[in-house]
Amino acid sequence: MTxxxxxxxxxxDLYDAVLCDLWGCVHNGLTAFDAAVEALRAFKAKGGTVLLLTNAPRPRDSVAKQLDRIGVPRDCWDVIATSGDSARAAMLTGAVGRKVWHIGEPHDDPFFAPMELIEDAVEIERVELDQAEGIVCTGPFDPHADPSVMRPHFLLAKTRRLKLLCANPDIVVDRGDSREWCAGALAKLYTEMGGESLYFGKPHPPIYDLARRRLAQIGKPASDDRLLAIGDGIVTDIPGGIGENIDTLFITGGLAREETGTDHQPDPSKLARFLTDAQLEPTYSIGMLR
Incomplete structure (x- = not known):
């Protein structure tokens, strides 16, 4: 029982480092959560390391700038690992070919920037679908449109046996009070239609490997039994941490606020039913990070 x-x-005191999700835990896409910022500051003050582990489909420098804009101060974290960086490394080593069809918005363009430490990188060319060797999905063209609008495109792509590189496995995210579709929803649809989708963010292993490398790079490696994965995603953060044998802290007041009856804290009976349905057992649960 959680x-x-x-x-x-x-x-x-049980942990040397936390792998903390961002959206829904530290901010809502528009503004920082003050209590979460103070909790991370307090953890750092006791000697802990804070790695922000996000399914954002962008380079970590781009995420850091976004955090600056919305008021997440740099003194509450140490380093960032993104799904975008993990996926970019795969793309630049040719995982879906050289000519790619990009599904995403203009603000995702940094995904295609050069990346350090990738030797002999493939020169990526963005083309139309009928010329593509593969697909790179950083998110929907319109995050408010139902993913089913992509069916005609995906039917052609499946017929041509194109692989889809998913830069963000999240299905949905809440921007303030508005819910938006993410790249994971499109990758899920493509897979259901018989296409092949490649994942690099939570809950899949590549992003956790990247997280461990980032901790080692800053001289703060931690054994798995001293790591805590924090997140509000019951299909990303929690199964990802469990799959890596890392303790988990489920933020019930994020995406699952309604299902878990969370006000200040989750309703224990609703939380129990929710976790039973999900067939998951996070180590800990809390309403919001504080």
């Missing part, structure tokens, strides 16, 4: 805790400090 243990409902009141704050991160209650268990922080």
């Amino acid at each position: 243990r409902i805790i009141e704050n991160l400090a209650e268990v922080s």
